[in-house]
Amino acid sequence: MNRIWQTAALGTLLLVPMAMGQSVNPDELARHWAPVIHQGAASAQDFLTRVDYDGDWIGNNNWENFPQGDLSAYVYYSVVETETHFFIFFSLFHPRDYEPFCLPFLCHENDLESLQLVVLKDGSPFGRLQAMETLAHSHIYLQAADPRVGDGFLRVSGRVIWEEGRPVVYVETYGHGIWGHELEFEAGEVVYRVGEEAEVPEGISDPNVSFRLLPIYETLWPRRDQVGEGKLFDRPFDYRGRTLPASFDGDDFGADRANAPWGYAQETGERLSQGDWFLDPARALAYHARFPAPFSQTYLFNPYLADLDLFPAQ
Numbered sequence: 001m002n003r004i005w006q007t008a009a010l011g012t013l014l015l016v017p018m019a020m021g022q023s024v025n026p027d028e029l030a031r032h033w034a035p036v037i038h039q040g041a042a043s044a045q046d047f048l049t050r051v052d053y054d055g056d057w058i059g060n061n062n063w064e065n066f067p068q069g070d071l072s073a074y075v076y077y078s079v080v081e082t083e084t085h086f087f088i089f090f091s092l093f094h095p096r097d098y099e100p101f102c103l104p105f106l107c108h109e110n111d112l113e114s115l116q117l118v119v120l121k122d123g124s125p126f127g128r129l130q131a132m133e134t135l136a137h138s139h140i141y142l143q144a145a146d147p148r149v150g151d152g153f154l155r156v157s158g159r160v161i162w163e164e165g166r167p168v169v170y171v172e173t174y175g176h177g178i179w180g181h182e183l184e185f186e187a188g189e190v191v192y193r194v195g196e197e198a199e200v201p202e203g204i205s206d207p208n209v210s211f212r213l214l215p216i217y218e219t220l221w222p223r224r225d226q227v228g229e230g231k232l233f234d235r236p237f238d239y240r241g242r243t244l245p246a247s248f249d250g251d252d253f254g255a256d257r258a259n260a261p262w263g264y265a266q267e268t269g270e271r272l273s274q275g276d277w278f279l280d281p282a283r284a285l286a287y288h289a290r291f292p293a294p295f296s297q298t299y300l301f302n303p304y305l306a307d308l309d310l311f312p313a314q
Helices: 026-033 059-065 281-288 303-307
Strands: 002-007 012-017 036-041 074-082 085-097 108-120 128-136 139-144 156-159 166-171 188-194 206-215 233-239 242-248 299-301
Touching: 026 074, 026 085, 026 108, 026 206, 059 085, 059 108, 074 281, 085 281, 108 166, 108 242, 108 281, 128 166, 128 281
Parallel strands: 036 166, 074 206, 139 156, 188 206
Antiparallel strands: 002 012, 036 188, 074 085, 074 299, 085 108, 108 128, 128 139, 233 242
């Protein structure tokens, strides 16, 4: 049997083998596993939004254009599939990484922190969560949902916290690092949950705000060639012989300091390369953690490596 995956924005159809009885599409999978997000908030600068919140795809005017623009809540996502697992990547965007008093290298324009879920295809409609990794600034942290998941290059730092059947993450005020454990927020707290509407919080304390999901493959990835001053991305790097931008273009309080989803260089150790956490997640997670069998690194669906002519992963 086969499954057809459609990417509406690019107008393409991907035909991939069906594995272990799974029949869910990536949008449904991402929506099912979308986390509950507890966001610390001292001002509207901590509200989740989209990269083009100000109506354009220019990276180095996002600091200046704030707070004009639409601060409705969005979360970016990606789904990649192997023979045994789904890897679901979520990215949270803020126009500013800031502090109460901004100085060079304390703040920067644009901020994209991310997390990744590892879901075992167990024959149920949406699989079973085994692990979650969260990014907080310069490190990735591993949390286990399955007690059989053990230390690899990363140590298991804790267990996944659940709320309403969903994993929970806690996002710092100001710097927006993502954690799998509770944080003490200095001011207010906004709680975001996936929904049909992209809502704007009523203030820095709002217990129920709905966010909408946006596919990375249809929004940010098609714009990966928009690189340079005054464009969306900057800081090109080499990924297995292909050139990709590592960061969003940004000027305020330091140049180009916010990562693109495929630009992370954290926790690469001796085996991984910059970009692997997003582009080759099976390889990255097999290095970061120890999973019980089965754990296949053979991809059935990875449109990013396919677009780079690197599918299957080399």
